[in-house]
Amino acid sequence: MSYKIRLWLPILYLALFGSYCGLEIDTFVADTPFFRIETLLLFVDTLWIMLVPPILYAAFRSIRPLHANRAVEILLLILGALCFHFAAFLAIYKSVRKIDFDFYFFWYNTADALPTLWKLFAPWFPVVILSIAAFTLFQKPAFSPVVYGLGKMPRKTWLFLLIPFLFSAFCQLATIRNIRGSAAGFLYASFFSDRRLRNDYTELYRKHVAELRSNAPKPNGAMDPSKMGEVVFFIKQESLNGFLVNPNITPQLLRASLNGILFPKFYANSIQSLRGYECVLCGIAPSITLDMVDEYPSSVLKELNCLPRIFKALGYHPLYFFGGSRNVRIMRFAESIGFEEVLADDIVQPADAKFDWGYREDVYFRRIHEYLLKNYSGQKLFVFIDTGATNHTPFHVLDDALRDKVPFPDPKKFNEHLSNTTFVQDAYFGQFYDLFIKHYAHRGSLVVVSDHAWPIMRHKDNIYNERGAYEENFLIPFLFVPPYPQKDKFAAGATVHERFSQMDIYPTVLELLGTDHTRLLGESFAPWMLSSPTRQLLPPQKTKISVQPYGGGFISAVRYPEKFLFDVLGRNVKVYNLGIDPDEQSPEIHDVGEYMHLIRDFFHSDPGD
Numbered sequence: 001m002s003y004k005i006r007l008w009l010p011i012l013y014l015a016l017f018g019s020y021c022g023l024e025i026d027t028f029v030a031d032t033p034f035f036r037i038e039t040l041l042l043f044v045d046t047l048w049i050m051l052v053p054p055i056l057y058a059a060f061r062s063i064r065p066l067h068a069n070r071a072v073e074i075l076l077l078i079l080g081a082l083c084f085h086f087a088a089f090l091a092i093y094k095s096v097r098k099i100d101f102d103f104y105f106f107w108y109n110t111a112d113a114l115p116t117l118w119k120l121f122a123p124w125f126p127v128v129i130l131s132i133a134a135f136t137l138f139q140k141p142a143f144s145p146v147v148y149g150l151g152k153m154p155r156k157t158w159l160f161l162l163i164p165f166l167f168s169a170f171c172q173l174a175t176i177r178n179i180r181g182s183a184a185g186f187l188y189a190s191f192f193s194d195r196r197l198r199n200d201y202t203e204l205y206r207k208h209v210a211e212l213r214s215n216a217p218k219p220n221g222a223m224d225p226s227k228m229g230e231v232v233f234f235i236k237q238e239s240l241n242g243f244l245v246n247p248n249i250t251p252q253l254l255r256a257s258l259n260g261i262l263f264p265k266f267y268a269n270s271i272q273s274l275r276g277y278e279c280v281l282c283g284i285a286p287s288i289t290l291d292m293v294d295e296y297p298s299s300v301l302k303e304l305n306c307l308p309r310i311f312k313a314l315g316y317h318p319l320y321f322f323g324g325s326r327n328v329r330i331m332r333f334a335e336s337i338g339f340e341e342v343l344a345d346d347i348v349q350p351a352d353a354k355f356d357w358g359y360r361e362d363v364y365f366r367r368i369h370e371y372l373l374k375n376y377s378g379q380k381l382f383v384f385i386d387t388g389a390t391n392h393t394p395f396h397v398l399d400d401a402l403r404d405k406v407p408f409p410d411p412k413k414f415n416e417h418l419s420n421t422t423f424v425q426d427a428y429f430g431q432f433y434d435l436f437i438k439h440y441a442h443r444g445s446l447v448v449v450s451d452h453a454w455p456i457m458r459h460k461d462n463i464y465n466e467r468g469a470y471e472e473n474f475l476i477p478f479l480f481v482p483p484y485p486q487k488d489k490f491a492a493g494a495t496v497h498e499r500f501s502q503m504d505i506y507p508t509v510l511e512l513l514g515t516d517h518t519r520l521l522g523e524s525f526a527p528w529m530l531s532s533p534t535r536q537l538l539p540p541q542k543t544k545i546s547v548q549p550y551g552g553g554f555i556s557a558v559r560y561p562e563k564f565l566f567d568v569l570g571r572n573v574k575v576y577n578l579g580i581d582p583d584e585q586s587p588e589i590h591d592v593g594e595y596m597h598l599i600r601d602f603f604h605s606d607p608g609d
Contacts, residue, residue, distance in 0.1 A: 255430065317379055320334040396417070467548075498560075499544060
C-alpha cells in the first residue's frame with residue numbers, strides 16, 4: 001500500500017473518531033452546552049470507546065506468539081469494526097430519537113422488533129455490510145503508524161499510552177449516573193439500573209396472576225345483564241391522548257358522550273396495545289417485564305376469567321376483530337382468553353384501503369357491520385374491535401378526503417401532526433357511531449377506550465411512547481354509552497373528572513352485570529355512571545399504577561393529587577403534587593425504600609375492598 005494511502009487512513013480514522021465524539025456531545029447540547037465542564041467530561045468519557053480497537057490491535061502486534069496468527073488478527077479487526085459501528089448506531093439513534101437505545105424494549109419485543117427493524121432498515125443492510133468490511137480492511141494500515149511507533153519505543157511507553165484510555169474509562173464509571181453518552185446509557189440502563197425494584201415488582205405481579213387464576217367471579221344476587229344490553233361493543237382507540245379531547249380534535253367522541261358518560265382523564269396502565277388489552281379485558285395489573293402472551297403459555301391464559309369468557313357464560317358470542325393482517329401474538333392472546341372467533345383481514349375485500357398499520361378504520365367498521373348482519377343477526381354479542389391504522393407513528397394523514405378538514409392543514413410541530421391523525425381517527429369513529437345508533441343502540445352498549453396514550457410534547461422531546469412516565473404518557477379518555485332503553489338508569493351526558501384506570505373497567509363491567517370478584521386490584525366506577533347510585537360517590541380509593549417498562553423503567557403510583565414516580569434507572573422516587581404542579585416540573589426526590597410500601601400495599605389490597 002502506498003505511503004499516501006497509509007498517511008490518509010489514520011487521518012480518516014481520526015475524522016471518524018472526531019465525528020463520533022461530536023455526535024455524542026451534540027445529543028446533549030441542550031443540557032450540557034459547550035465551554036462547560038460537563039461537555040469536557042462527556043468528551044473524556046467517550047474516548048475509551050474509540051480507543052479500544054487500536055489498543056487491542058497494538059497489543060496483539062506486540063505479543064510475539066500471536067503476531068503470526070492471521071485468524072486472530074482478522075478476528076480483532078472485525079470486532080473493532082463491529083465495535084465502531086455499534087457505537088455509531090447508538091449515537092445516531094440518540095441523535096434522532098433523543099433517547100438512549102433501550103435494551104429492554106428490544107428484548108421484550110423481539111418478535112415484533114426484528115421484523116420492524118428489518119422493514120425499516122433492510123435497504124441499508126448492504127451498505128452497512130460494505131461499511132463493516134471496508135472498516136475491517138482499512139484498520140490495519142490506519143493503525144500501522146501506532147504499531148510501528150510502539151516497536152521503536154521501550155515497553156514503558158505502553159503505560160503512557162494506556163493512561164488516556166484508563167482515565168477515560170474511570171471518568172465514565174464515575175459520571176455514568178449523571179453524564180453519559182449513548183453507549184454508556186445503553187450499558188447503564190441494561191446492567192446498572194435498580195434490579196431490586198424491578199424484581200420485587202415482578203414477584204408481586206406474578207403472585208397477583210396466580211391469585212386471579214384460582215378465583216372466579218360470582219353472582220352477587222342482583223345479576224342483570226340488561227344494563228349492558230344484548231350487544232356490547234368495545235372500541236379500541238389507537239394512541240388517543242386525554243389531553244387532546246376537545247371540540248376541535250375529537251368532536252365525534254364528544255358527540256357520542258352526550259348519550260353516555262365521559263371520563264376525559266383516565267389512566268392507561270401501560271404504554272403498548274397488548275399490555276392495555278390485558279388490563280381492560282382481564283382486570284390484571286401491568287407488568288414491568290414481558291406482556292402476558294410472551295411470559296405465560298396459553299394454558300395459563302385460559303385459566304383467567306377475562307371478559308370474553310364471562311360474557312360467553314351469559315350466552316353472548318365473544319368476537320374479536322383485528323383491523324390488520326393476522327398478528328400471531330394478538331391472535332394467541334385473544335383466543336386464549338375466551339374469544340370464539342378472532343377475525344382480521346378475512347372479512348375485507350381486495351380493494352379495501354390498507355395502510356402500514358392496518359385497514360382504514362371506516363372501511364373496517366363497515367366490514368364488521370356486514371359480517372355481524374350476515375352471521376350473527378339478532379344474537380347476543382360481545383364484540384372487541386381493535387383498529388389503529390390512522391393514529392399511528394409517523395402520524396401522517398393518509399386519507400386525501402380529510403386533509404383539508406384537519407385542525408392543522410399545514411402542520412409543523414409534532415403535536416399538530418398528532419392532533420391531525422387523532423382528528424381523522426375520531427372522524428372514522430363518528431361513522432361507526434352512526435352505525436351503532438341506527439342498528440344497535442336500541443339493544444346494545446358501547447365502550448370506547450384507548451389502548452394507551454401517545455405523549456404530546458408537554459415535556460421536552462417527549463414524543464415516543466417508550467420514553468417517559470409523565471401524565472401525558474398515561475392519560476386517555478374513556479366513554480360508556482348505555483343501551484337506549486336503559487338510558488334513564490345512567491347519568492347520560494355526564495363528564496366525570498375523577499381519575500380511574502383501565503384496570504377498573506373489568507370490575508365496573510362485573511358490577512353492571514351483577515357479578516363480583518374478590519381478588520381484583522382495580523375498583524368499580526359504576527356508581528359514577530349510574531343515575532341513582534346505591535352508595536355515596538367517592539373519589540378513587542385505590543392507588544392507580546401505570547408502568548413504563550422502557551426508557552430505564554418507571555412505575556407511576558397516583559393517589560390524586562399525589563403522584564409517586566419510581567425511577568428504576570435513577571433509583572429514586574419523584575413525588576409530585578398534581579394539584580398545584582400539573583406540569584410536573586417541581587418534584588421532591590426521595591429514596592425508593594421510603595415509598596416501596598405503596599407498591600406492596602397496592603398488590604396486597606384487601607380482597608373485600
